[in-house]
Amino acid sequence: MGGYAGYVWSAYGITLAVMIANVWAAYRYHAKWRERALEEGMAKISGRQPRVKKIS
Amino acid sequence: MGFMHWFYSLASPPHVYRLAGRACPWFAGLAGVFLVAGAYGGLVLAPADYLQGDGFRIIYVHVPSAYLGMLAYVLMATSAAIGFIWRMKMAHGLAVSAAPLGAWFTFLALVTGGIWGKPMWGTYWQWADARLMSELMLLFLFLGYIVLRESFDDREKADRISAILAVVGVINVPIIHYSVEWWSTLHQGPTIAKLDEPSITMDMLIPLLFMLIGFTAFFGWLLCKRLQGEILNREKRTRWVQELIRGASA
Numbered sequence: 439m440g441g442y443a444g445y446v447w448s449a450y451g452i453t454l455a456v457m458i459a460n461v462w463a464a465y466r467y468h469a470k471w472r473e474r475a476l477e478e479g480m481a482k483i484s485g486r487q488p489r490v491k492k493i494s
Numbered sequence: 495m496g497f498m499h500w501f502y503s504l505a506s507p508p509h510v511y512r513l514a515g516r517a518c519p520w521f522a523g524l525a526g527v528f529l530v531a532g533a534y535g536g537l538v539l540a541p542a543d544y545l546q547g548d549g550f551r552i553i554y555v556h557v558p559s560a561y562l563g564m565l566a567y568v569l570m571a572t573s574a575a576i577g578f579i580w581r582m583k584m585a586h587g588l589a590v591s592a593a594p595l596g597a598w599f600t601f602l603a604l605v606t607g608g609i610w611g612k613p614m615w616g617t618y619w620q621w622a623d624a625r626l627m628s629e630l631m632l633l634f635l636f637l638g639y640i641v642l643r644e645s646f647d648d649r650e651k652a653d654r655i656s657a658i659l660a661v662v663g664v665i666n667v668p669i670i671h672y673s674v675e676w677w678s679t680l681h682q683g684p685t686i687a688k689l690d691e692p693s694i695t696m697d698m699l700i701p702l703l704f705m706l707i708g709f710t711a712f713f714g715w716l717l718c719k720r721l722q723g724e725i726l727n728r729e730k731r732t733r734w735v736q737e738l739i740r741g742a743s744a
Contacts, residue, residue: 439548439551440542440547440548440549441547441548442547442548442549442551442613443548445549445552445609445610445612445613446537446548446549446551446552448609449552449555449556449605449606449609449610450533450537450552450555452602452605452606452609453555453559453602453606456598456601456602457712460595460598460716461716463594464716464719464720464723465719467719467720467723467724468719468720468722468723468726469723470723471723471724471726471727471730472723472726472739474726474727474730475726475729475730475735475736475739476739478730478731478736479736479739479740482736
């Protein structure tokens, strides 16, 4: 890499890491709201209140 | 009739959810093929630059990141405006989904630009540079949009107020693009914006075009996945979501 290897590989490495993290985050985001929707449905069936975030 | 029918169908959450679900694997496949081919072309096949040597290869991740940051902002502002004017929930959902992706790509453009700048300019960062500062402003606009939304408990209010910020901030996009022409900056001028007369040769340009297509498909993939999550968030109490979830769990 003609003396630029550190710069080139670190730029590609950071890009790859951010892209992988974004794939994980997008799938996690979808799964989180799927679980919440499931909880809402279960709460409706059993007559319980769905889990809500406590605000202090 | 055709266009209007298609436009109104985009206001239907179940329709958009299924559309996004169907598009995801196509975008993912396209991204995989073009990113691998583009990275191979950029790192192996493209010749070293006569001035910058192999250091120029950072262009293959820097330019697509910067372009996507701006594309994400324009998409976010346009869909937020549509949501604001026509009160279309799905348009706000799209804007919300684009914001974190745009912020990350803008962050990548700044970081890879800094890494490229060190061997070429002798510094990672230059506060007086118009391109760098307008790009940093873009990151702050994305973060401001996300934080502003989080500060409201009422989603409808969050949609409307954050849409105003998104639309006002779009003025920064042409400033980023033309900053290298309007001001004397450390950052180089446009490389491929003038497609009829690009400043780089074809063997360097083709891998860059591959990377641009690959990054765009990657963005499309994650945008669809995030939009599906956002639709579930907004519609979780509706009958169609409950049927969908129960159907998938059964």
